Amino acid sequence: MIRYFSNIWQSITTLLIGLRITLVHLAKARKGIVTLQYPEERWPRPERNIGFSHDSYNVIRSRLHVDIDDCIGCLKCVRACPVDCIHIKTVKVEKGTDILEANHIGITSNGTQKRLLLTRFDIDMSECCYCNLCVYPCPEDCIFMTGGPNSSKQEIDYEFSEYNRSDLIYRFAKVPKDQVEKYTPPPKEKVKIDVAG
Amino acid sequence: MELLLQKFSEVSFLSGIPSALLFVFAATLIAVSLFMFVAVNAIVAVYAERKISAFMQDRLGPMGQGVGLHAGKWGLLQTVADAIKLLIKEDIIPSLADRKLFILAPFILFIGAFIVFVGIPFNQHILVADFNIGVFYIIAMSSIGVIGIILAGYGSNNKWALYGAMRSAAQIISYEIPLALSLLTVIMLVGSLKMQDIIIAQHGLIWGILPNWFIFNNPFTFIAFFIFFISGVAEVNRTPFDLPEAESELVAGFHTEYSGMRWAFFFLAEYANMFIVAAMSAILFLGGWQSPIPGYMDSPAWGLFWFMGKAIFLIFVMMWFRWTFPRLRTDQLMQMCWKYFLPISFINILGVGLWDLWLN
Numbered sequence: 001m002i003r004y005f006s007n008i009w010q011s012i013t014t015l016l017i018g019l020r021i022t023l024v025h026l027a028k029a030r031k032g033i034v035t036l037q038y039p040e041e042r043w044p045r046p047e048r049n050i051g052f053s054h055d056s057y058n059v060i061r062s063r064l065h066v067d068i069d070d071c072i073g074c075l076k077c078v079r080a081c082p083v084d085c086i087h088i089k090t091v092k093v094e095k096g097t098d099i100l101e102a103n104h105i106g107i108t109s110n111g112t113q114k115r116l117l118l119t120r121f122d123i124d125m126s127e128c129c130y131c132n133l134c135v136y137p138c139p140e141d142c143i144f145m146t147g148g149p150n151s152s153k154q155e156i157d158y159e160f161s162e163y164n165r166s167d168l169i170y171r172f173a174k175v176p177k178d179q180v181e182k183y184t185p186p187p188k189e190k191v192k193i194d195v196a197g
Numbered sequence: 198m199e200l201l202l203q204k205f206s207e208v209s210f211l212s213g214i215p216s217a218l219l220f221v222f223a224a225t226l227i228a229v230s231l232f233m234f235v236a237v238n239a240i241v242a243v244y245a246e247r248k249i250s251a252f253m254q255d256r257l258g259p260m261g262q263g264v265g266l267h268a269g270k271w272g273l274l275q276t277v278a279d280a281i282k283l284l285i286k287e288d289i290i291p292s293l294a295d296r297k298l299f300i301l302a303p304f305i306l307f308i309g310a311f312i313v314f315v316g317i318p319f320n321q322h323i324l325v326a327d328f329n330i331g332v333f334y335i336i337a338m339s340s341i342g343v344i345g346i347i348l349a350g351y352g353s354n355n356k357w358a359l360y361g362a363m364r365s366a367a368q369i370i371s372y373e374i375p376l377a378l379s380l381l382t383v384i385m386l387v388g389s390l391k392m393q394d395i396i397i398a399q400h401g402l403i404w405g406i407l408p409n410w411f412i413f414n415n416p417f418t419f420i421a422f423f424i425f426f427i428s429g430v431a432e433v434n435r436t437p438f439d440l441p442e443a444e445s446e447l448v449a450g451f452h453t454e455y456s457g458m459r460w461a462f463f464f465l466a467e468y469a470n471m472f473i474v475a476a477m478s479a480i481l482f483l484g485g486w487q488s489p490i491p492g493y494m495d496s497p498a499w500g501l502f503w504f505m506g507k508a509i510f511l512i513f514v515m516m517w518f519r520w521t522f523p524r525l526r527t528d529q530l531m532q533m534c535w536k537y538f539l540p541i542s543f544i545n546i547l548g549v550g551l552w553d554l555w556l557n
Contacts, residue, residue, distance in 0.1 A: 007537075008537065015521075015522065018521045018522060019517060019518075019521050021521070022253045022517060022520055022521040023517070025252065025253050025254070025255060026249065026252045026253050026517075029252035029255075032255045033252075033255055033256065033257055034255050034256070035255075035256050035257040037257070037260060
C-alpha cells in the first residue's frame with residue numbers, strides 16, 4: 001500500500017520536473033535557439049591554428065577562380081586538367097588592342113600582350129577534383145584557388161550551394177552573351193570529295 | 198439555435214418561407230460556421246504546435262526569411278500551404294483495401310468530433326443546442342470516433358494500421374471509464390446534465406478569494422480534474438498516449454495508408470478532439486465562460502474570451518505534455534488506467550458525496 005502511494009508521488013514529482021525543463025526552454029526561446037537560417041545566416045568560419053602563417057599555406061583547395069583580364073588563352077590549364085572540367089574558346093584579335101564592347105583588355109598585369117579574345121572560359125566545379133594541377137602551369141598566375149594565400153585576391157568560398165546543378169558551372173568569360181556570335185569565326189566549310197569522279 | 202430561429206422569424210422578408218425550410222437553413226448555417234471553426238482551429242493549432250515544439254527543443258520551427266519570405270513572416274503561412282498541398286494531393290486507395298470502409302472511416306472519425314460541438318457553450322448565448330442531457334450527449338458522441346479508427350485500421354489491410362486500431366480500441370474504451378467517473382463528481386454537485394446549468398453553478402467566490410470553479414470546490418474535484426484531463430488526453434490519442442499511431446513502432450498507426458484529403462480529415466478530427474477535451478475540462482472544472490473575478494468582465498463578449506482563453510491554455514498544456522513525455526508502453530497504459538485512475542475515481546465519487554452531505 002505504501003508502495004502504491006509512493007509510486008503516485010514519484011510519478012507526479014518526476015513528471016513535474018520534466019514539465020519544468022521544457023517550460024524553461026520555451027521561456028528562454030529567444031536566447032537559446034541553435035538553428036541558423038542558412039542562406040541568410042552562416043556560422044563564422046573557425047580560425048584554426050595550422051602552425052604557420054595562413055599566407056604561406058599554399059595548398060588550400062576551395063574553389064577555382066580566374067582573373068580573366070590576365071588570361072592570355074594559352075590553354076595550359078585545360079591540358080593540365082585531369083578531369084577536363086575547364087573549357088576555353090578563343091578568337092584571334094589584333095595584338096594588344098582593347099576591345100571595350102567585349103570587355104577585352106589587350107595587356108595583362110604582367111605586361112604580356114594578349115592576342116586572343118576569350119569568348120568562353122567555363123569551369124565546371126561539379127567535376128573539379130581539386131587537384132590544383134591547373135594552377136602551376138599558368139604563365140600569368142591568373143587561375144588560382146580562392147582563399148588561403150590568395151584571400152587578398154578572392155575571398156574564400158567553399159560552400160557551392162546552388163539551386164541548380166548547372167549553376168555550378170562558373171563562367172568567367174566577359175564577352176556579353178549576345179556578342180559571342182559576333183566574335184565566333186564561321187565554321188570551315190567541309191571539302192567534299194567526289195568519290196565517283 | 199433557438200435564438201437564430203427567433204431572429205429569422207423577426208426578419209420580414211423571410212416571413213413567407215415555411216418554418217421547416219428556415220430550420221434547414223439555420224442548421225446549415227450553423228454547421229458551416231462550426232466547420233469553419235474546426236478548420237481554422239486545426240490550422241492555428243498545427244502552427245502553434247510546430248512553433249511550441251520547436252521552441253521547447255531550441256529550434257525555430259517554420260520560418261520564412263529572405264527574398265519572397267518562403268512561408269510568410271515567421272512561417273505564418275506554413276499550415277495554409279500544407280492545407281493546400283493536402284487538398285491537391287493524389288488520393289491513393291490501396292488495391293487490397295476494403296474500399297467502402299476505407300473511404301468511410303475518416304468521415305466517421307471526423308463526424309464523431311464535429312457533432313460534439315453542438316453541445317459546447319462558447320458563451321452565455323453562443324450554443325447550438327442546450328440539451329437536458331448535454332454532458333451525456335458529449336461523452337456518448339465523442340466515443341463514435343473509435344469506430345472510425347477501427348474501420349480505418351481494418352479497412353487499410355495493413356498490419357500496422359490494424360495494430361494501431363486494436364490498440365486504440367483498448368485504450369479509448371479503458372480511459373472512457375475514469376473520464377466518465379470523474380465527470381460524475383461535477384454532476385453530483387450540480388444535479389444537472391445541462392451545460393449552462395453546470396457553468397452557472399460555478400458563479401461566485403469560494404474560500405473567500407478563489408472563484409467558485411469546481412476545481413477549487415473541494416479536494417476530490419481537484420483530483421478529478423486531473424484525472425479527467427489526463428484521460429481526455431488519452432482519449433484523443435495524443436502523446437504520451439499515442440500508441441495507436443506510435444510513429445516509431447507503427448509507421449503512422451491507423452492512418453498509415455491514408456494520404457491527401459482523407460488524411461487531412463484525420464488531422465482535423467484530432468485537433469477538433471483536442472479542442473473538445475480542453476473545452477470540456479474548462480466547462481466542467483474551470484467555470485466555462487465565467488470570469489475569474491466574479492462580477493467583472495461578465496458580458497457575453499468577455500464570456501467568449503474567457504472560455505476560449507481557458508480552452509486554448511489547456512490545448513497548450515496538451516502540447517506541452519506532448520513535447521515533454523515519452524510514450525507509455527501498453528501495459529503501463531493499462532496499469533495507469535485500471536490500477537490508479539479507476540480506484541481514485543471511485544474514492545473521489547464517494548468523497549464528493551460525503552462532502553456534499555456534510556456541507557449541505
